[in-house]
Amino acid sequence: MTAVAGLLARRRGRALRVLPLIEIGMLLVALVTPFVLGERTALVTLATNVLILSMLAISFDLCWGMSGIMSFGQALFFGVAGYVIALVGRDLEFSHIWGTLPLAAVTGFLLAGLLGAFLLLGRRTPTVIFVALGTLTGSYAAERLVSGWQYVGAGNGLSSVKLLQAGSYEFVEGVEFYFLALGVLLLVYIAARILKGSQLGLVLAGMRQNEERLAFFGYRVQLFKALVFAQAGAVAGIAGALYSYHQGFIGPGNMGPGLSTTAVLYCLFGGTGTLIGPVIGTAAVEVITYLLADIDAIKRIWPILLGLVLLAVVMFQPKGILGIFVSDRERIGSYGVRTEGQE
């Protein structure tokens, strides 16, 4: 405690940064969790799921929070990558980690790149509504297509996905898979943080404030958006692959608008644009869902409650939970000379 207080005191003269503290706190919680849960496998599975879905939420945050693309189709890349991995396991009997996870990332990147290029690039600037609708449509069309396609298992999806291998070791549900997911999440998170703090992130921050002005400066705004969209697709792809391996199953529902909008909910609930917010949001929503699943009376109305929570967040707390603790400047990212009265 004293160390934290000392750290706070030392930094008080400058900016009081809350986000790094929250990030460190979350990391500690994530590291300790499996040891606390120990042998309760159901809970370890839940925790692993939270980590994997966090990546999907981060991927949405990259779109919406960082570059202002309202994507209602993030699950499309999640689901397609999951299917690709499952098919590679089934038909080529290959599931080595060094090959499949990059393959998932590339799948997500290319698919999102194509969709992003189609929706965003062009002579005319697309409206936000068109992009939102385009992603939603893509996700919905893919779900319909897959649920009628016998080769990929139609409505039943693909089950008993080949286990993820590292050398001769096979990952099954449990603590090992948890730490694998945590490791991947950390890598993704750090990459996203670097992206946010980089020069590209600076352009994105400018775009969020005034897209037109950036365009007049000579930046090809839509190209930047498409690039970030593709990267977000890669993140969603990795998450989808891990999900597919972890559950041993992937189905049409994993690429539809349902999961896409759940990702939106995670992100908005936690706080958009912060990167750690989506992780917190995912953990909060999933854990509460799990706790309430035992109570029959609430379990029935829980989806309704989730909708109401989303509505309440949108109406009254658009910055999410983190918006309560984190200043706007820190949330959005700070660049350039600090001026008085901005905090």
Add this chain to the structure above:
Amino acid sequence: MDEVVRLVFDILAFTSVMVLIVLGLGVIASMMGIFNFAHGEFVLLGAYTVFLFHESGLPVWTGILAAPLVLAVFGLVLERTVIRRFYAAPIIAMLGTYAIGLVIRESVRGLLGGLYKSIPEPLPGVYSLGGIDFSSWRTVILVVTAAVIAGSWLMLTRTSIGLQIRGSLENPALARSCGIATPKLYALTFAFGSALAGLAGALIVPLYQLSADIGLRFLVQAFLSVMLGGVGTFEGPVLGAAAVGATAAGLPWLVIPVLADPLVFVLALAIVRFRPQGFITQGRL
């Protein structure tokens, strides 16, 4: 020949339902700039109202009459309490209306118990015309849609409230300064759009089975229709709905059904991509 006539008739019937849904969505989008993601669920609520009437032993047609009224009141209350906060921010509106849709869908799912329910056609049977059998109920749908389109058109072009609506669409600030109460008009428009969705839901529920998920499909198709036709016009969404509805109903005859459904979306999206202003450009509702 008989086959062709019957096919055209079926496509027309399906298309007219799309037109009803899209008209409601388009009117709201044009007036307030809000894309109502809960619109599919309004259709669902209309269908559910008919189901409730049917369950309680009343004739189905009373339910069909009641559905637009119920939805109009529902829309009015919703606009007064929630939707009006979103006018300044269309993206927030999208999320907010999506949340509303989620709440409605899950509530109906809970009430139905996840089952599929079917409701008998209030006007069953067929009639013959020139040796070809036509379904009576589908004819009713066609006639009602034509009447609604004509009625809305007359209201917009011939009445004073229509003039006010056109005025505040063209220039809200000027309309307000002329003494037109735009908030009231917005509330009315929203209620009207909701009522159309309710009517559409009530009319189609005898044809489809009632389940909580019917809304989403209509939502995506209706959105594409509005974008296809052009926001801010009256004819645009109607034309767009006709195009999407006809393609959606006709395409399964040309390609395998599995591909047909996604193909409609991809086609429509591609057209919107290259002609974002829609079929009808000029905003002259």
